[in-house]
Amino acid sequence: MPKVKSKGEGKKSGKKVDSSKTLERSPSHLLHRALQVALDIYAEEIGPDALTQRQYAVLSAVSAHEGLTQTDLVRTTGIDRSTLADLVARMIGKGLLARERSATDARANTVRLTDEGREALSIAAPRVEAADERILKLLPARKRDAFLDVLKDMSHASQADEAEAEAPKAKKKKDKAEKAEKADKPAKAAKAGADKPKGEKVKAPKAKKPKKADALEPVGAA
Numbered sequence: 084m085p086k087v088k089s090k091g092e093g094k095k096s097g098k099k100v101d102s103s104k105t106l107e108r109s110p111s112h113l114l115h116r117a118l119q120v121a122l123d124i125y126a127e128e129i130g131p132d133a134l135t136q137r138q139y140a141v142l143s144a145v146s147a148h149e150g151l152t153q154t155d156l157v158r159t160t161g162i163d164r165s166t167l168a169d170l171v172a173r174m175i176g177k178g179l180l181a182r183e184r185s186a187t188d189a190r191a192n193t194v195r196l197t198d199e200g201r202e203a204l205s206i207a208a209p210r211v212e213a214a215d216e217r218i219l220k221l222l223p224a225r226k227r228d229a230f231l232d233v234l235k236d237m238s239h240a241s242q243a244d245e246a247e248a249e250a251p252k253a254k255k256k257k258d259k260a261e262k263a264e265k266a267d268k269p270a271k272a273a274k275a276g277a278d279k280p281k282g283e284k285v286k287a288p289k290a291k292k293p294k295k296a297d298a299l300e301p302v303g304a305a
Contacts, residue, residue: 121218128214134207137162142204150193179203
């Protein structure tokens with residue numbers, strides 16, 4: 084009996100994808116690998132139980148500009164808001180940072196370095212510099228400046244995209260606040276009018292009715 088071919092048999096199979104070549108052209112994969120290399124070098128230079136790379140970034144930013152708010156730190160370090168909030172809280176708990184009320188905005192808090200934070204930063208700074216030198220030495224000298232420029236361009240482009248995405252939300256929030264404020268003004272005015280004591284009406288004095296003439300007493304007979 085002739086052999087029955089199964090469905091699809093005899094058709095040419097598709098080209099096999101060379102995953103190694105695909106990954107070599109993948110920015111996300113290459114950046115992830117480069118980050119792993121950088122973090123490994125950082126850990127080797129900084130030592131165990133020392134500042135993490137993000138902690139160092141926060142301390143450096145606060146040292147350069149005392150009195151930064153959490154929003155300022157998000158913009159300066161590039162760390163997302165929720166992660167930064169948790170990071171700052173833990174660093175305050177460790178005594179590296181102190182929180183204060185902003186002198187210019189009563190609704191905002193600022194952070195400053197404590198003596199312990201300043202000391203930790205001074206100890207870590209030369210070690211981080213050594214790690215940066217080791218990372219750059221992985222590249223030929225002629226490519227290092229271009230490499231740093233590309234990283235800065237990517238960072239700035241990302242911040243611009245985030246600012247553009249946040250702009251409508253900020254405008255909507257501002258418009259909502261202004262609308263609430265306008266609606267609140269008539270209510271406050273009405274309340275103020277209700278609380279104001281009403282002027283008492285002055286009653287005109289009633290005119291006195293003229294007294295009836297006294298009845299003449301009868302004159303007695305002489």
